[in-house]
């Protein structure tokens with residue numbers, strides 16, 4: 001066959017070819033700037049401390065695969081979640097909105113007959129936002145967004161669910177002795193319910209973290225040809241502290257038993273992350289997949305975690321409660337090896353996905369998060385957020401960070417003002433020396449609070465995360 005060369009084309013044909021070429025390239029560049037459909041994977045750990053990943057300096061817990069996300073992508077040194085416990089933090093992440101706007105201001109009750117205790121149906125989760133632009137979504141792991149039939153994942157835009165509905169779980173198959181959440185009548189017995197795949201009960205035979213990783217890999221295989229959103233919500237390293245021997249054996253350098261078990265649980269997660277990244281590589285999906293890693297709140301006081309120089313733990317609004325390990329990788333799009341220091345939030349995850357895909361966001365439910373892409377690529381040099389806010393209704397706590405200045409007003413933990421620039425450990429309370437700035441910031445967080453509503457469901461029975469004021473109106477007002 002003869003090759004068609006420009007020489008052989010006559011002039012009008014040449015003009016037409018050039019015009020077509022220009023039109024096509026203009027269209028393709030318009031298309032790529034207008035919207036893209038990469039895959040999205042959010043890997044969320046549970047109660048993992050800020051300092052418990054290699055990329056934040058851990059020298060006893062070894063996380064080469066999680067570190068790969070940070071190394072080949074951007075790591076956030078000021079990454080925050082919107083609440084210091086599991087349920088509300090996830091409600092913020094999944095909706096891109098402060099959970100107090102829709103009354104998810106405490107952990108939900110685990111009761112499948114309760115029609116209030118879940119994420120309100122008029123809010124939209126990432127899965128629901130991405131569905132109209134062609135995404136298939138899966139939640140693998142911990143749900144915690146309501147146990148009533150109407151609140152379950154398959155009703156919330158998730159095409160696939162593999163995991164459990166409650167806020168925590170036993171890790172060994174032999175301990176999963178209760179058939180369904182309907183039969184888990186006693187508090188915390190829901191930790192023993194069998195794993196579900198969509199609405200069916202399944203039997204597992206491996207350590208739970210490994211099972212979740214297996215399912216994640218299978219989902220990626222299955223959906224390799226379609227745009228997908230995978231929300232991989234490991235319950236590790238949340239209590240109960242349970243690790244299989246294989247992972248304990250890889251952490252014998254840690255002598256403290258509690259810390260060793262916790263580390264082993266993180267090792268299992270890290271292995272899972274490694275398998276997921278390897279699968280993306282094998283299927284040549286690397287460049288077309290954004291992978292985000294973060295923890296749902298800071299390390300807990302009771303699980304052997306380490307928040308490094310950050311003060312406090314899960315449940316509180318010092319940095320240790322809400323400042324989490326956070327990194328994003330998207331080869332060729334998100335700068336590799338970058339350390340991004342301006343505050344970012346888990347609220348920005350949906351903002352970023354919507355920004356990239358141009359998925360529409362309903363006007364009546366504006367996002368509190370933003371698209372991080374212009375910021376992390378350096379196109380926008382300003383800060384994604386001038387200010388971040390927190391409210392923990394039951395403990396009467398309001399907190400806010402504006403620039404480097406953090407103010408906390410709390411019935412439980414007292415009133416504080418810190419300059420995080422030189423006092424990340426929040427040791428030096430500037431309340432007395434700079435009362436005016438404190439008042440200014442509290443006024444600002446109170447104005448934000450006036451947009452919120454009270455929790456719409458009752459508190460979890462017997463669940464006292466430092467909560468002396470439950471059922472009372474917040475005193476922080």
Ligand code: CA
Pocket residue numbers: 046047085086238296297
């Ligand atoms: Ca948690």
